[in-house]
Amino acid sequence: MDIILLTTIVACLFLVIGASEPLAARLRLPYAVILAALGILVGGGAIFFLRTDLTDALNPVAEAILGLPIRSNVFLYVFLPTLLFQVTLGMNLRRMLDDWVPILVLAVVAVVVATLSVGYALAFASALPIAVCFLVGAIVSTTDPSAVVGIFRSISAPRRLARIIEGESLLNDAAAIALFGLFIGFVMLGVPDPTLSDALTQVPVLVAGGVLAGWVAARVALWIMALVARFELAQITVSVALPYLAYIVAEQIVGASGVIAVVTAGLTLNLTGPGRLTPVAMTKLREVWDLLAHWAGALIFVLAALLIPRLLEELRLEDLKLVAVVVAAAIAARAVILFGLMPLLSALKLSPMVERPYRVAILWGGLRGAVTLALALAVTESLRVPGEAKRVVGILATGFTLFTLIVQGTTLRWVIGRLGLARLSPLDQALSNQVVAVSLQTVREDVARTTGNYNLSHDIVRSEAKRFGERLDEAVKAAEAEAPILDRDRVTLGLIALAGAERDAILDRIRDRTMSTGLTDRILSNVDRLIEGARSGGRTGYVRASKASTGYGRTFRLAVVLSNRLGVSAPLARMTADRFEILLSQRLILRDLSGFIDGRIRRIHGRRVADLLHELLARRSEAVETALDGLRLQYPGYAEELERRFIRRTALRLEEREYLAMREDGLIGAELHAALMQDIARRRTEAEERPRLDLALRKADLVRRLPLFADLDEPALRRLARSLLTRHVNPGEVIFRKDMPAKSVFFIATGAVEMETAGQTVRLGRGEMFGQMSMLLQKPRRAEARAIAPSTLLFLDELRFRKLLSRSPTIRAAVRDSALRRGISPDTILPGEAQAG
Numbered sequence: 001m002d003i004i005l006l007t008t009i010v011a012c013l014f015l016v017i018g019a020s021e022p023l024a025a026r027l028r029l030p031y032a033v034i035l036a037a038l039g040i041l042v043g044g045g046a047i048f049f050l051r052t053d054l055t056d057a058l059n060p061v062a063e064a065i066l067g068l069p070i071r072s073n074v075f076l077y078v079f080l081p082t083l084l085f086q087v088t089l090g091m092n093l094r095r096m097l098d099d100w101v102p103i104l105v106l107a108v109v110a111v112v113v114a115t116l117s118v119g120y121a122l123a124f125a126s127a128l129p130i131a132v133c134f135l136v137g138a139i140v141s142t143t144d145p146s147a148v149v150g151i152f153r154s155i156s157a158p159r160r161l162a163r164i165i166e167g168e169s170l171l172n173d174a175a176a177i178a179l180f181g182l183f184i185g186f187v188m189l190g191v192p193d194p195t196l197s198d199a200l201t202q203v204p205v206l207v208a209g210g211v212l213a214g215w216v217a218a219r220v221a222l223w224i225m226a227l228v229a230r231f232e233l234a235q236i237t238v239s240v241a242l243p244y245l246a247y248i249v250a251e252q253i254v255g256a257s258g259v260i261a262v263v264t265a266g267l268t269l270n271l272t273g274p275g276r277l278t279p280v281a282m283t284k285l286r287e288v289w290d291l292l293a294h295w296a297g298a299l300i301f302v303l304a305a306l307l308i309p310r311l312l313e314e315l316r317l318e319d320l321k322l323v324a325v326v327v328a329a330a331i332a333a334r335a336v337i338l339f340g341l342m343p344l345l346s347a348l349k350l351s352p353m354v355e356r357p358y359r360v361a362i363l364w365g366g367l368r369g370a371v372t373l374a375l376a377l378a379v380t381e382s383l384r385v386p387g388e389a390k391r392v393v394g395i396l397a398t399g400f401t402l403f404t405l406i407v408q409g410t411t412l413r414w415v416i417g418r419l420g421l422a423r424l425s426p427l428d429q430a431l432s433n434q435v436v437a438v439s440l441q442t443v444r445e446d447v448a449r450t451t452g453n454y455n456l457s458h459d460i461v462r463s464e465a466k467r468f469g470e471r472l473d474e475a476v477k478a479a480e481a482e483a484p485i486l487d488r489d490r491v492t493l494g495l496i497a498l499a500g501a502e503r504d505a506i507l508d509r510i511r512d513r514t515m516s517t518g519l520t521d522r523i524l525s526n527v528d529r530l531i532e533g534a535r536s537g538g539r540t541g542y543v544r545a546s547k548a549s550t551g552y553g554r555t556f557r558l559a560v561v562l563s564n565r566l567g568v569s570a571p572l573a574r575m576t577a578d579r580f581e582i583l584l585s586q587r588l589i590l591r592d593l594s595g596f597i598d599g600r601i602r603r604i605h606g607r608r609v610a611d612l613l614h615e616l617l618a619r620r621s622e623a624v625e626t627a628l629d630g631l632r633l634q635y636p637g638y639a640e641e642l643e644r645r646f647i648r649r650t651a652l653r654l655e656e657r658e659y660l661a662m663r664e665d666g667l668i669g670a671e672l673h674a675a676l677m678q679d680i681a682r683r684r685t686e687a688e689e690r691p692r693l694d695l696a697l698r699k700a701d702l703v704r705r706l707p708l709f710a711d712l713d714e715p716a717l718r719r720l721a722r723s724l725l726t727r728h729v730n731p732g733e734v735i736f737r738k739d740m741p742a743k744s745v746f747f748i749a750t751g752a753v754e755m756e757t758a759g760q761t762v763r764l765g766r767g768e769m770f771g772q773m774s775m776l777l778q779k780p781r782r783a784e785a786r787a788i789a790p791s792t793l794l795f796l797d798e799l800r801f802r803k804l805l806s807r808s809p810t811i812r813a814a815v816r817d818s819a820l821r822r823g824i825s826p827d828t829i830l831p832g833e834a835q836a837g
Contacts, residue, residue, distance in 0.1 A: 005064050016042070017298040032367060033409035035298055036401075039305020047309050065306065071381060075374035077247065079300040081262045084173060085243035086293030088266025089286055091166060102164050102342065102351040107171035110337045114141035115179055117333035118326055122396075125325045132389045135183040139375045139397045140330055142176035143168070143366040164354075165362065173371055177259045178206055180375050188384040209256025214264025217246035222269065222276055230681065232281045236288050239269065274520055278513075304373035308398055314391050315399075322392070323399035330400065331363070338363050357419040364415050367404045372397055443468075488538060490605040494597075494613050495534035495542045501596045503527045505589050513684065514649045519581055526582075539616070546620050550583065550627045550790055551730035560726055573693045576635070580642055581690075583628045588646075590621045623731075627790045630750030635701075641691040648687045656680050702749055703794070706767050711810045720804065724794040729787040740781045742774035744795040751791025757783035772801070772815055773822065 016038050024034040046062035118137035123130050221242045228234040243262045250261035274282055338359045345351035354362075376397035380390045447468065506523055509515040515523070526549040533545030556579070559572040594614065602610035632639050656677070663673040700721040703709055709717060724747075729735060735746065735753065746753075748768050755762045755770060764770055774781050775798055796804065805811050819825070 043306035081243035082296040103167035106168040121329035138179035210260030213250035214261035218268035499530040
């Protein structure tokens with residue numbers, strides 16, 4: 001094909017793509033439906049002009065359109081890696097991990113169920129081999145939920161729900177394409193009835209090989225990016241090469257799933273990239289990939305839609321019955337997951353509750369699109385697939401795609417409206433009226449000051465003031481006519497707004513580069529949990545999420561076990577340093593939120609709600625300070641080093657702003673400004689380096705600070721530090737319960753512990769010992785111990801504690817005093833102690 005004609009056609013397709021988005025907004029239809037419709041019109045029009053006798057003038061254009069080099073490999077090797085890679089880069093993976101159960105169910109389990117459901121239904125309704133039936137099931141099981149996600153965002157649906165649907169879209173494609181590769185292999189090899197064991201034996205190789213290839217490719221790409229850290233365009237260029245190389249290596253060299261390799265590479269870059277690249281570089285990288293994915297997604301849709309008339313040329317009447325079977329089986333399989341398995345997972349607390357209207361919207365919004373058509377095209381092009389199988393697969397996949405686009409796509413917004421999802425809740429409506437009234441009062445004051453400053457015409461000012469006053473009166477009347485908002489609901493709304501302001505403050509610090517780039521995702525994830533906790537559980541949910549942000553997670557405890565048991569301390573050192581930085585960032589941000597409460601929330605929700613939010617904010621600040629104090633006691637001086645680094649970052653940002661202002665004012669030239677920016681970039685790279693945290697040394701320092709060990713000499717202290725194990729506990733966590741066997745003695749390094757026995761409660765603080773009496777008496781525990789603050793405990797087993805007891809008079813005195821307070825004779829637990837006294 002002539003290169004000029006090809007370029008012209010591609011440029012015209014971009015014009016079609018550019019017109020599709022505003023047309024979709026105008027017609028209130030999903031973007032994918034408009035793209036598919038335009039693609040079908042172009043493809044159908046080309047066929048019509050070639051076969052009509054009306055005119056031959058457009059035949060060269062029609063031949064060029066139908067002769068476009070559209071092959072399945074173009075979709076699979078050019079467009080598909082772009083789409084998958086961009087999706088992984090744009091996801092908040094840490095928040096996705098919170099919902100991994102429903103995401104896996106909707107993606108992997110739903111794809112398997114849909115594949116089996118469609119496959120067995122087709123086998124029952126036709127004479128096709130079961131391998132071909134399963135191949136059709138795999139092709140139609142992949143969904144494109146972008147339409148329903150876009151509508152959910154426009155109607156302010158729960159953010160968590162939209163995130164679950166986005167997570168499904170990623171794993172859904174990967175699972176469906178992996179199954180497609182499996183079953184097309186059976187069809188090509190002439191295996192008509194593959195067994196389940198045949199399929200299962202190949203899955204581990206496809207998955208494991210893809211994960212390994214993607215991870216290695218991403219690590220190599222990150223290493224190259226680090227070498228060219230000063231050149232953002234070079235880093236972005238390396239990222240563009242990454243998904244394609246990962247896909248090709250996995251498919252052609254490893255013999256694994258290229259889709260899984262691309263997903264793994266994207267996940268690796270998403271998780272580790274913020275720690276290796278600057279925020280500006282990471283933002284530009286994501287922006288470039290957003291544009292590439294937009295073009296790729298639109299082109300794959302239009303080009304695939306061009307083929308629909310050609311794929312349906314051999315349509316027979318009996319094929320319509322099979323299309324209906326595929327439609328019914330696919331919808332039924334998705335309904336089983338949404339209305340059968342999802343409620344069960346919610347009842348088991350493994351998934352958030354998804355209300356029935358949202359499940360109906362997800363069911364009806366499961367459109368099929370470009371990926372389905374691309375996989376069908378791959379089958380029709382294969383020389384090793386029998387001719388009848390090619391025809392049936394192409395028609396069934398195309399017919400099912402058209403049904404989802406024409407029937408479901410065009411009615412999706414209407415269905416969502418009928419479900420009542422597009423309307424504001426009564427609470428939001430009442431709040432909206434109050435917000436409008438309060439805002440208009442402020443605007444009226446600001447407008448009055450502005451018109452006074454500019455000496456505008458008195459008549460114009462008066463007429464506009466009258467008009468504005470009428471609108472204000474209407475807003476006040478609407479607000480007063482609404483049912484009053486309960487204080488509980490006002491608190492919930494205030495907490496959501498407060499968490500949103502906290503998120504904005506974090507984003508400002510990220511843009512100013514005063515916050516560590518490697519921790520931004522975790523800090524933002526903590527704030528997202530606050531928002532979702534307040535939405536779902538009000539004040540209780542907010543408090544629970546705030547405690548989790550200062551507590552010790554499962555990965556941190558695993559790192560402690562690795563350090564204590566195996567001597568692998570690198571993960572614990574990194575996580576402890578991360579914890580330091582996160583707590584310092586929280587402390588700085590929380591101090592800025594009081595002004596938001598007084599300036600915004602008090603005016604809308606009143607004084608009582610503002611005072612309560614101040615109290616909750618003070619408790620959060622206190623918890624953060626307590627956790628920081630504990631870390632300072634464990635690692636003295638480290639917090640100060642981090643604070644110095646924060647000051648250096650702030651100074652660099654202020655210096656950068658000053659140079660930019662001088663450049664804009666013409667005080668310095670472009671050459672000098674560039675030189676100054678290079679110097680700042682060099683010093684910023686140095687400031688990003690985090691001081692090293694030596695856990696072994698710090699643990700010995702911590703032991704020296706405890707009064708109970710004051711009488712031990714230096715060699716004994718070092719031996720004790722090696723023997724002591726560490727346990728980190730969250731507030732409310734039970735350390736041991738009544739009637740448990742006594743195997744350890746605990747020392748409170750930081751935090752506080754509450755002991756409850758015989759109806760009495762005793763609180764212990766830093767430096768105190770507990771759990772020793774039951775162990776020495778060889779009896780089960782008589783008390784229950786729980787942490788009341790983020791605490792770090794040191795503990796010894798019985799053998800080591802008895803050795804310590806024999807060497808330390810201070811420990812023996814503490815044990816004696818504890819026994820006397822409980823009415824126990826010291827002679828029973830300290831033989832020879834009375835004679836020695």
